[in-house]
Amino acid sequence: MIIGFTVNVIFFIVLVMAVPKLTPIWVMVAYLFYNVGFSLTFSNAMTLGINSLPREVQSDGNAIFNAFQQYSGAIGTTIVSFLMNLGKNVHSGTLGMRLGSRFSLSFLMITTCWFHCRVNRI
Numbered sequence: 001m002i003i004g005f006t007v008n009v010i011f012f013i014v015l016v017m018a019v020p021k022l023t024p025i026w027v028m029v030a031y032l033f034y035n036v037g038f039s040l041t042f043s044n045a046m047t048l049g050i051n052s053l054p055r056e057v058q059s060d061g062n063a064i065f066n067a068f069q070q071y072s073g074a075i076g077t078t079i080v081s082f083l084m085n086l087g088k089n090v091h092s093g094t095l096g097m098r099l100g101s102r103f104s105l106s107f108l109m110i111t112t113c114w115f116h117c118r119v120n121r122i
Helices: 002-021 024-051 055-090 093-120
Strands: none
Touching: 002 024, 002 093, 024 055, 055 093
């Protein structure tokens, strides 16, 4: 899980620093590595969580994990859309989009670090 978390944080930092120079190819590469880090982290966390449950409720635990992931995705999309729009309202044009992107990526990086520290009790 540490490797996946490290990959996530590195690519969040790279994306936040590179927002003014981002190209579609750069975004695709960064997103690819982010998803590799996410898969290394979330799969292990889910397996550890499911294995800690009694065998007769493990299928319920799996359903709860999947529902939580769906709700988190919806809530995250709403928050990121709000932050992107906030940046656009502060400045017009591409500067506003860059600012909104930095707000969004910074928020995502902070929440990723916070959740990782809570899970690992750091």
